[in-house]
Amino acid sequence: MKISACMIVKNEAAVLQLVLPALAQGVDELILVDTGSTDQTVAVAEKYGARVYHFPWIKDFAAARNESLKHATGDWIIWIDADEYLETAELKKLRTAIENGKAEAYEITMCEAPYGTTQNGFRYQRVKAFRNGLGIHFVRPINEQLVDAAGKVVSGPALPITLYHWGKQREAEQMAAKRERYLELYGTACAANPTDPYYHFLLANTLAEVGRKAEAIEHYRQVVTLGAAADLVLQAKEKIAINLLQLGEYQAAGRAAMELYTADKENIPAKDVFATMFLMQGKADQVIEIMTEVTGKKWDSPVENPYLYQALPHYLLGQAYKQKGEREKAEANLALARAIYPFGAGN
Numbered sequence: 001m002k003i004s005a006c007m008i009v010k011n012e013a014a015v016l017q018l019v020l021p022a023l024a025q026g027v028d029e030l031i032l033v034d035t036g037s038t039d040q041t042v043a044v045a046e047k048y049g050a051r052v053y054h055f056p057w058i059k060d061f062a063a064a065r066n067e068s069l070k071h072a073t074g075d076w077i078i079w080i081d082a083d084e085y086l087e088t089a090e091l092k093k094l095r096t097a098i099e100n101g102k103a104e105a106y107e108i109t110m111c112e113a114p115y116g117t118t119q120n121g122f123r124y125q126r127v128k129a130f131r132n133g134l135g136i137h138f139v140r141p142i143n144e145q146l147v148d149a150a151g152k153v154v155s156g157p158a159l160p161i162t163l164y165h166w167g168k169q170r171e172a173e174q175m176a177a178k179r180e181r182y183l184e185l186y187g188t189a190c191a192a193n194p195t196d197p198y199y200h201f202l203l204a205n206t207l208a209e210v211g212r213k214a215e216a217i218e219h220y221r222q223v224v225t226l227g228a229a230a231d232l233v234l235q236a237k238e239k240i241a242i243n244l245l246q247l248g249e250y251q252a253a254g255r256a257a258m259e260l261y262t263a264d265k266e267n268i269p270a271k272d273v274f275a276t277m278f279l280m281q282g283k284a285d286q287v288i289e290i291m292t293e294v295t296g297k298k299w300d301s302p303v304e305n306p307y308l309y310q311a312l313p314h315y316l317l318g319q320a321y322k323q324k325g326e327r328e329k330a331e332a333n334l335a336l337a338r339a340i341y342p343f344g345a346g347n
Contacts, residue, residue, distance in 0.1 A: 001075050001076065002029065002075050002076070003027045003078060004028065004029040004030075004077050005029070005031065005079075006033075006079045006080070007032050007033070007079075007081065008032075008064040008065055009045070010035045010037050010041070011039045012082035013040040015082050016044045017044055018085065018116060019085045019086075020045065020048040021048065022088045023048075023086060024048040024049055025091070026094075027078065027091065029073060029074050030045070031050070031068050031072050032050040033054075033068040034052055035057040035064055055067045059185065061141060061144045062141055062145075063141070065144060069132075069136075069138075074132055075132055075133075076130070076132060078094070078129045079128060080128065080163070081165075083165060084163050084166070084167075085163070086163050087118065090161050094159065098129065105131065106127065106130070106156045106158070107126060107128070107155075108162070108163050109124075109158070109160075109161065110124050110165050113164040118164050122306055123304060125158050127146055127156055135149025141185070143186075143198070179209055183210070186199060186203035186206055197222065197226040197228035197232060198232065200220075200223050201219070201220070201232060204218075204219035204220045204222075204239070205239075208239070220239050220240045220243070223236035224240075237256065237260055238267075241270065242272070245273050254273065257274060258270070269308050271290050271291070275287045275290045275320075276316060284321070285324075287316055291314075295310070295313045295314055306340050307341045311340040312337070318330045318332075318334035319334075
């Protein structure tokens with residue numbers, strides 16, 4: 001069985017030096033589509049045996065990815081980005097799972113990690129491996145999606161394999177430029193598809209990242225108004241509450257959190273909001289009561305948002321103990337918060 005890894009890149013020489021050694025050992029073919037690099041990206045890729053093709057950037061990620069698929073000759077394809085890292089052992093597990101499995105596509109666990117590391121972070125599932133020759137391709141110019149020949153979204157069972165994504169911790173200048181590009185692309189997508197809640201959600205996330213939280217809230221509200229899928233609506237409502245809190249609109253944040261809490265007494269982002277407001281009022285005992293319960297929760301599997309569900313609760317608990325002068329407990333919880341989410345408690 002032959003596996004092809006397909007990648008689209010532009011000016012990624014430095015990170016390719018980190019990810020390609022393991023990837024080149026674990027697959028049978030490396031396909032790299034370059035969309036206009038001016039650094040040593042092509043030379044680095046060729047050093048590790050990649051077949052490099054050139055494709056002009058037309059502001060359409062799906063088009064570029066489909067170009068990479070066109071050149072793959074393997075029985076199976078892994079689509080991967082330059083800042084995504086698969087350890088050699090994980091690649092071996094993937095090959096074994098494909099050889100022994102019966103599905104046509106598989107999900108892999110994506111883990112957001114600090115640049116160049118395999119530390120634990122925010123986790124989610126994504127179809128990253130699929131059988132070649134079935135007409136599977138990408139649609140959507142931004143935040144592209146895999147569909148089959150009939151246009152149906154591709155799904156598959158999840159494999160116990162982790163792929164580390166380093167995109168959140170690139171150089172500050174590089175990340176700023178990336179966010180600006182995505183703001184433009186998401187804004188264009190929203191303008192062209194004003195009733196698509198997913199584009200509003202993606203634009204809202206990026207606006208929040210660059211500090212434009214009031215605008216982000218308006219787009220999250222569009223997600224709710226447009227009647228998106230229940231899980232997307234819930235995420236949008238949680239983000240509305242958190243962003244209102246960060247804007248200092250405490251009464252509105254409290255109302256948004258209470259709406260979440262009324263619908264689900266176990267909603268952790270709602271409890272995060274309540275605890276934060278109690279902390280600001282100097283009510284450390286209330287914070288400790290709420291967050292002790294939250295941090296004591298046992299999870300059967302990695303949580304999808306370790307910042308809101310684990311790191312922030314420990315951070316708030318640590319700050320509450322600090323208010324009470326209990327230094328040892330404070331430091332222990334703050335250390336846990338940093339260990340769970342290394343990107344910073346203030347994110």
